[in-house]
Amino acid sequence: MKRVVITGLGAVTPLGNNVEDFWQNSINGVSGAGLIKQFDTEKFKVHFACEVKDFDPKVHLTHNEIKKSDIFSQYAMYSSAEAIKDSGLDLENMDPFDTGVIWGTGQGGMQTFESEVMEFAHSEGVPRFNPFFVPKFIANMASGMISMKYGLRGINYTTVSACATGNTALMDAFNYIRLGKAKVIISGGSEAAITPASVGGFSIMKAMSTRNDDFATASRPYDADRDGFVMGEGAGALVLEDYDHAKARGAKIYAELVGAAMTADAYHMTAPHPEGVGAIKAMQIALKEAGANVDDIDYINPHATSTPLGDLVELTAITSLFKGNKNLDISATKSMTGHLLGAAGAAEAILCIKAIQNGIIPPTINMQKVDEKIPRDINIVFGEAKEKDITFALSNAFGFGGHNATLIFKKFS
Known part of the structure; x- marks a missing residue:
């Protein structure tokens, strides 16, 4: 079995839209919670979440990429761009079939799905969907768009295992590289589920905290008075690489993935x-x-x-x-x-x-x-x-x- 190392990292999170900000805010104990800005929560029991802040997709995405993608795919492409740059990979001079993408998402393009269905339901005259409706909301499109952006023609698919998804995507990437079926795989997960249907759905299950008057401390694992999770959003991207390949190109290595x-x-x-x-x-x-x-x-x-x-x-x-x-x-x-x-x-x-x-x-x-x-x-x-x-x-x-x-x-x- 081949060794698998991590050579690149990228992040879009409620604590920062790059790895360094994410890390610094994490070790400084910063809460990412705030009142929801993405939709009117007046009729909802939950009014807060850990939203991504000041996200500008134009930093890493073109106008057409933004137009044709749901925000969960934008988070994926944005974090992957940081991870690939961080890795120092020269993708233009690699065999494109040696590099793949295994991504993960629990819900896919939920924002696109909700907005399009609601607009269709309330439209006057002849109702119609946006031509990009299906490509934007299907769960596999994030991995597809990452591969298209960089011309990666190796293994490419999306895993869905609810909140275990990020780990299962990384596990699959780990196993494919160990077996010699790829030299590099861009892997991770993205989610953009702070929407009326998601917040309402999890809320009616009584899975979410309703601590609206003290939202900054609402996510409190192990506290005696914890009352549910706080919805978050964002993405994490990792470049997983065959150790021999990484060593040959002189890559910096963050850590080794040894078990999954x-x-x-x-x-x-x-x-x-x-x-x-x-x-x-x-x-x-x-x-x-x-x-x-x-x-x-x-x-x-x-x-x-x-x-x-x-x-x-x-x-x-x-x-x-x-x-x-x-x-x-x-x-x-x-x-x-x-x-x-x-x-x-x-x-x-x-x-x-x-x-x-x-x-x-x-x-x-x-x-x-x-x-x-x-x-x-x-x-x-x-x-x-x-x-x-x-x-x-x-x-x-x-x-x-x-x-x-x-x-x-x-x-x-």
């Missing part, structure tokens, strides 16, 4: 298995693949969305598997970014890699009263970032439908 696994709970449409059996198994498989023991893991970026049930089930799984690892630190960065749904895993992979690179663990913010049900023998980084030498970082992502996906990154040596 996915399981299913086979239990409930939206709730995790109460004993975390699927989560435990995914982490076990990833550890075995990484050639690591439970004592080797220095940092875990958990799924931890700030829901009453999900946070505890995952911590129970982690505690069960990693008991005895006194060196383990956990921090829930969704406390700052909100939940980016299909983009969450990709954004959190970037934070794991930056944590390894810089020896700093971002904090879990908004903790006011620790949930008494949280195991006491587990170290959660609250309030402020923590300096720590990190060799192995593990990232979890779980999704409706019972999807569990785990990635393990290692300091490159």
Whole structure:
């Protein structure tokens, strides 16, 4: 099997529209939450979210690319442009069939779908859709547009596994490169789901926080008074590369992806298995693949969305598997970014890699009263970032439908 390294990073997030801003705001404990500006929330129970701010697609996209794409694809192309530039790849002088794109999204072009359907339903005279309606909203178009922008003719498709999507896209890219089916794959996830239907739909399920009067602290994983997740949006892009290829061109290497696994709970449409059996198994498989023991893991970026049930089930799984690892630190960065749904895993992979690179663990913010049900023998980084030498970082992502996906990154040596 070939080794797989990370040579480029790109981000569009509620904490910044490039990797450096995203990272600095993360380690400084900045909340990305604010009142929703994208639509009128007067009739909704939830009035806030973690929106992307000051996004200007023209920085990396042409007029025609913007015109023909939903914003979830714009986030994808924008973050990929940063990642490709960061990697130093000379794509014009590479065999285009050696480079692919495996992208992820949970909902695809939701903004396009909603606006077009509503306009169609309320139109006077002969109703019609925009000619770009279907190409803009279908979920695979982000990967397609990235490949078209750079002439990449290798593996190209999109994964959909709800909120586990970012991790499953990266896992697929990892496996294709390991098997020698590609030398470089641009991978990650993007989501632009802060729309009336998404916010209304998740709200009626009672999955989202309704802390409208204190939205800056609403995303509070592990707090006794947490009442649901805060919707986020954005994208994370990573350049995954065959180590030999990266070495031959003298690329800088951020970290190595050494383990990836996915399981299913086979239990409930939206709730995790109460004993975390699927989560435990995914982490076990990833550890075995990484050639690591439970004592080797220095940092875990958990799924931890700030829901009453999900946070505890995952911590129970982690505690069960990693008991005895006194060196383990956990921090829930969704406390700052909100939940980016299909983009969450990709954004959190970037934070794991930056944590390894810089020896700093971002904090879990908004903790006011620790949930008494949280195991006491587990170290959660609250309030402020923590300096720590990190060799192995593990990232979890779980999704409706019972999807569990785990990635393990290692300091490159």
